[in-house]
Amino acid sequence: MTHLQLDPESRRDFLSSTARAALGVSIGGAAASWFNSAEAAEAIAKSNGKAKHVIYLYMAGGMTHIDTLDPKPEAPSEYRGPVKAISTNVDGIQLGHHFEKTAKHADKMAIIRSMNSTQGAHAQGNYHIHTAYTERASLTHPSLGSWANKLDPARLKSTLPPFVTVHAGNRHPGAGFFEPSLAPLPVGDAEKGLQFAKKKKNISEKQFNRQIALRAKLDTEFAARFNKGQRNVRAYDEMFDAAVNLMKSKDLEAFDLSKETKETHLAYGTEKFSKGVLLARRLVENGVRFVEVQYRGFDWHSNNFTQADEKLPVLDQAYAALLTDLKQRGLLDSTLVVIATEFGRTPLIDSDAGRNHFPKAFSFALAGAGIKGGTVYGATDKTASNVITDKTSAADFNATIAAAMGLNHDQVIYSPSRRPFKMGGKTGQPIKEVLT
């Protein structure tokens, strides 16, 4: 056979890259012609990509909105419960009384009180918020952190991974259909940091290099048979190289919380989540682009208020400490801090003093780089039960994050099956009111 024949895989690559070139979607930089609205283009141009980093705090289980970011002091007590609204350092913005420390940072925050989705189950809600798409059997959509690094592949610091998750559950969509190198590096326990990153002392450099060469040799036959058709096999090769590179990194101390002072530790708090937030700051400081820290256990179907008393002060302390710390280190101008969750909770308290899943209305918060502080966007009715102005979808929210990072939320990336996807979902538009 003399003529050139493309195997299906490279043919697919070829087609999609031609498609991309034809649409002009794989070229970097900002070009107004990409945007489907002049307004969005303006928003992105305005934000000027201030956010080099994102710290994404995710409250797993569905954080109650009426007790936190969207308090309703005037609502009847069967909605409001014992939670009081407190003033913040911005006139007219109130928060639930657990957010005492956060209240001193309202001038840095934009609160979105009009989040709305149709995904009322945990797994689906979690997926939707992370990806701006609804779950499908045919493919996994990439999560925000992977999108950010896909759209701007230039690493801020080459030796650390660009996307790290801390305390994330198994169901994280990760890199979705993107290449495995865009998958997050998961840290299971912030206090332990990145384990086993150091070679054993009694193994010489030479031995170690020999070991690496031997692995490739051992897998020659296996690779010939499976590398082309099995994504997960390729992923292990990529992860192996990444791991070996990471071991050589001079920045590994970024993962080591013991380098922080006693005072800093105490400022963030003593819980597992507090340590995760502190780790996020260290990582960002060392050039990681996107860090997601999860705080689990917000699914308060019963005893909502006892659980609120336990958990919300932990979030309050760590969040406020993070903003203070970033500010002091001059990192707040380049770091966007997000509070997100899969859905809100039913404003009407049920018989077990609980609140149930409520995707109809919930609240998120943005703070720091690229964000107009002291803003509230959107509103719910008197009982926080319905969004009455500026309904915001997960897609809009993610598009806003993209804009704050100077990324084009509307840039199309094709899945291996050649379907078009965007960081801002199908229809997401950045909220220009909260961007600087």
Next chain:
Amino acid sequence: MKFFLPLLLTSLTANAKPLSIEVVHNTAREIDNALVSAQIKQKITPNPIVDDATFVRRAFVNIIGRTPTLNEAKHFIDSKDPEKRFKIVDKLVQTPGFNSQLFNFWTDLLRVKTRNETAGLGWHVWLKNAVNKNMPYDHMVNHMLSAQGHVADNPAAGYYLRDRGMLLDNVSNTVQVFLGQQIGCAQCHDHPFDDTTQMEYFQLAAFLGGTEYRFQGGRDKIKELVGVAPGKNKNMMGMANMSRKERREMRQKMKGKLQKARDLGSVFRYHNRNALYDNPQKELKLPKDYQYDDGKPGENVKPGFLFGLETKDIPPTQRRKYFAKWVTSPKNPYFTKVIANRLWKQAFGYGLVANPDDWSNSPDPLFPEIVDLLEKAMIAADYDLKQYLRILYQTKLFQRQVTSESPAPGFSFHFAGPALRRLSGPQLRDSLITLLSGNIDHNTDESLQKSWTKYVTSFKALMKADQQQLAAIDKASDYSEVERRKVQKEISQLNTQMRKAKGEGDAALVKKIQQQIRDTRRLANQKTAKEGKNMMDMEANQVPIAMMAQAATRRRAPRSRPDHPENHLRTSELPTPANSGSTVAQFGGTDAESPSSAHTDASVPQILRLLNGQETNLLTDRGRFANHLRQQKTAKDRLQFLFLSIYATYPSKTDQKQFLSEVQTPQDAATLARAMLTSNRFLFVQ
């Protein structure tokens, strides 16, 4: 060839006995034949049969959840018995490793949390026994879905108590896990893609409309002893029918008794977390924001089944029994097929219906006739999962080469061969430990079982106590509760100090505080035991019983041995889910948050652990494996030892040519071993 159905149907009467070899082989052949003829029609060529080495590794990993030891691999490969493949399958399904593998399957699917209250422990132990006894699947599910009362009496109630306070979520999960349908969306609105409406969802959930999380047995006992039950007594002594004055007098009269009931009732303070009660008066209500025309917000909902199955008048006390019966009925269009498909995926790496958790949104299966056949086989095997899996493992398909391309998501798989799979979290950990220690399948950790048995014994003693004993137990338990809180406070202060010390990197201080914590706990236990004993105002020979009963008034934290490779225990012997940061968790073992959350995705920390972690160091430096490697005399011996142990194969000619020169010294061989542990050839199962 004999016919498939008549043979199988005869087994219907022979309950819980293994199927005869003929039945198993004929059924397996039936499946193979049906599959191959369907594949021929669709122009799919089945893959060739694998060699012995590939087969033995695949069989061990699939059937018993770990790679074979050197001797197991060698013995199989060397054997000249033409029947050896059939024999090894039949042998492996009878070993404890089979139960281990199946138990891990359940903990992932059912989201078992061993440390979640006492109910979590009881359910874990119950499930483990159910697997070990090979309880038929329909019985097992029926037990869980109809379970009532206290976990100490019926640990299967742990299935509901896992989701205490989240009944609607529990219903969604039940339908997903056992019936393969995602109806969760209909909790808030009509399902956008499926046919389930919000009304249908609530009608189904209405079967659980009377279910409350409380311990009625405790209330009944107090009532029996004191005359009134603790807490609210709306219709106490027929008060509803009395005049105001009569009621006041009655209340006055009962005041002392009520006080007493409340006092004594506190011995059951933790029991409401561990019991279910079906309140016949209670019905499920539509949500306040119900928006469709077929019902009014807040209105009571009558139970109704999905899939158009009729409901007759259902007695309110029997609602959950009917629900369990409907789910597990062979007539339910999904119950049998869903488990048949889930286990097919266990055996071959992919479902015939591509997404076992979401049948409605899976592409049409390429081989619907096989799905029907499996349903029949499952019913004929009387839901004996071991026999069903045995049939699948005896198919030709199980002997075929894996496909070089992975199944395309969103499409039905062609099953020219099984799918290539990475070792699961538990399989990987257990394989490493087996390398380190040899066959550990028979080792059991009795501590969970013991902890549970002790609890049940003390619970029974508590329920037998008379009024005087109960009063003594109450006094002692109130005292110990106060003490417990005090100690808890002390310990949490110490913990804060320790975190601080950790933050400052003061290892000596950390150690010191850890010792302090242990001492505080030990002293407190001694003190409460001693004081509690003194409070037991009764005959000396009664005291130990009362002390034992008192144990049931406390919260129980299951003790178990920590997960350490030198513990020589399979993952299935440990509490679940595995701690974050452990080998199992890092390699994608279940997090028990949502059904089937386990995954096999790659990550950097996994590789770091294989490169530099504890298991690898134990294997190549100082463990039993390292010693055996050192004892090998020649390079050839070393290479053979490593290949048989880690890859379950003799080194091929090419392997010898490539690697003999790499194992000239034991130290070089150790380097090769380390390389092998990170290789895809080890991590994946062909």
